[in-house]
Amino acid sequence: MNFYKLFTEEIIEHYADENTFLNLLIPSSILSDKSCVDLRKHILKNYKIVSIKVVPEGVDVVDAQQSLCAMLIDKATKTTKIQMYKDFYHFPKSLSELNLQDIKSFSEDWNILPLSKDEVAKLKKLSTFTKVKDLPYIKNLRGELDLTLNGKSIVCENTGYKLVRGRNIGYYKTETEDITEYVVNDFVSSTAKGNYIKSERIICQQIVNKNKTRRVSFAPVEKNFVLANSCNFIALAEDAPITLNFIMGVFNSSIINWYFKLSSTNNHINNY
Numbered sequence: 485m486n487f488y489k490l491f492t493e494e495i496i497e498h499y500a501d502e503n504t505f506l507n508l509l510i511p512s513s514i515l516s517d518k519s520c521v522d523l524r525k526h527i528l529k530n531y532k533i534v535s536i537k538v539v540p541e542g543v544d545v546v547d548a549q550q551s552l553c554a555m556l557i558d559k560a561t562k563t564t565k566i567q568m569y570k571d572f573y574h575f576p577k578s579l580s581e582l583n584l585q586d587i588k589s590f591s592e593d594w595n596i597l598p599l600s601k602d603e604v605a606k607l608k609k610l611s612t613f614t615k616v617k618d619l620p621y622i623k624n625l626r627g628e629l630d631l632t633l634n635g636k637s638i639v640c641e642n643t644g645y646k647l648v649r650g651r652n653i654g655y656y657k658t659e660t661e662d663i664t665e666y667v668v669n670d671f672v673s674s675t676a677k678g679n680y681i682k683s684e685r686i687i688c689q690q691i692v693n694k695n696k697t698r699r700v701s702f703a704p705v706e707k708n709f710v711l712a713n714s715c716n717f718i719a720l721a722e723d724a725p726i727t728l729n730f731i732m733g734v735f736n737s738s739i740i741n742w743y744f745k746l747s748s749t750n751n752h753i754n755n756y
Contacts, residue, residue: 627711650714
């Protein structure tokens, strides 16, 4: 666990009495990181977040190698609206407002997203659509071969099953011609995800630097390719009302890339 979460809880709960104002300069991952859900919900439910000023990574105003936020908390009352400064270093007068009901509707994790007024409207529109996890005909999973645990299943002889790593995946294209690693038949026949290996899928890298402009890049992969756990994949049920090409186009769109980057706080392209 990152210690700042423990100190944040300690300061709020034990250092400050019920009428205190607190101003915490802490990593901005608290705003949307999955591991901060309980702490974030506790603050939003029980106290008032007056304002949040986000300080981006790489500026000289603070000595930190990550994005920070200054969170002003009033313990005497409860959150209804939050004044948000998306980039307080470069645009100190650019202010937007988030209300608690929007925060709840945007995400079940109550992510506090640094949004402009236009982005709030855009996200409200996106929130009206069904999420991928609620569509039963879409399977969203990690690659089947763990490079550490299943390393002995990787060979140089042609077994008919090439191994695709994250580095082989591009934007709409998977580079498979120069792959020289193969996976033994015993692994393919024994893995619980064997049926997916024998069908077409679309795939993306599992790790992409969070500062890259494009974080989400999907590409097609044909049957009989084994995916390393440095890949994620999407497969469709036979009766799916959409095609892989359609969903690849959606996932590679600028709107989805923007939507993903809002709540991503590290280099992982997590399936959730």
